[in-house]
Amino acid sequence: DSGVTQTPKHLITATGQRVTLRCSPRSGDLSVYWYQQSLDQGLQFLIQYYNGEERAKGNILERFSAQQFPDLHSELNLSSLELGDSALYFCASSVNSGYGYTFGSGTRLTVV
Amino acid sequence: GENVEQHPSTLSVQEGDSAVIKCTYSDSASNYFPWYKQELGKGPQLIIDIRSNVGEKKDQRIAVTLNKTAKHFSLHITETQPEDSAVYFCAASKRRDDKIIFGKGTRLHILP
Numbered sequence: 251d252s253g254v255t256q257t258p259k260h261l262i263t264a265t266g267q268r269v270t271l272r273c274s275p276r277s278g279d280l281s282v283y284w285y286q287q288s289l290d291q292g293l294q295f296l297i298q299y300y301n302g303e304e305r306a307k308g309n310i311l312e313r314f315s316a317q318q319f320p321d322l323h324s325e326l327n328l329s330s331l332e333l334g335d336s337a338l339y340f341c342a343s344s345v346n347s348g349y350g351y352t353f354g355s356g357t358r359l360t361v362v
Numbered sequence: 363g364e365n366v367e368q369h370p371s372t373l374s375v376q377e378g379d380s381a382v383i384k385c386t387y388s389d390s391a392s393n394y395f396p397w398y399k400q401e402l403g404k405g406p407q408l409i410i411d412i413r414s415n416v417g418e419k420k421d422q423r424i425a426v427t428l429n430k431t432a433k434h435f436s437l438h439i440t441e442t443q444p445e446d447s448a449v450y451f452c453a454a455s456k457r458r459d460d461k462i463i464f465g466k467g468t469r470l471h472i473l474p
Contacts, residue, residue, distance in 0.1 A: 252407070292466035308461065
């Protein structure tokens with residue numbers, strides 16, 4: 251157990267739907283990062299939050315959004331889902347001045 | 363933009379032999395280079411990292427080398443064992459808690 255908790259582990263949904271992925275960072279970590287992993291694209295950075303504020307944005311689609319709450323957990327919202335959104339979504343957390351990321355075990359999203 | 367190239371994409375080595383994975387990065391401001399190991403069904407796990415003021419770092423059977431002038435860095439695994447079979451990712455960032463840009467991964471197979 252890495253200390254980063256992601257729920258749900260698996261999610262199957264239809265095209266056009268909206269889903270919410272949840273991440274609880276390790277105790278004490280203020281930064282949360284979201285990554286998308288697909289077979290042909292590797293690990294793609296989506297977005298970073300630090301202590302509730304958006305800090306960096308990557309190749310995140312406009313249909314996707316995220317937020318970090320006062321208790322530091324984060325949610326990634328994916329809407330108007332397309333078949334191509336099927337992927338593993340990972341959350342990672344870090345202490346601002348500590349070591350590199352610690353990843354959760356991911357949420358596997360399947361859009362049918 | 364920032365980019366990390368990794369090769370080979372697949373590597374098979376005999377148990378007991380050495381494995382080498384090579385990466386290049388594009389952003390000369392990068393100064394932190396972690397390596398992650400991802401086993402099936404799990405999130406990536408940090409195995410070793412190196413900062414730009416160090417040319418080489420070793421941890422038991424794993425070593426990383428960095429050539430900042432050429433923007434190259436490599437992972438060396440000696441005396442490979444079956445449990446080394448996994449996907450390995452190199453990555454780069456501008457500091458330890460900044461967003462990390464990943465290579466596309468190397469699938470390492472250890473042959474009996």
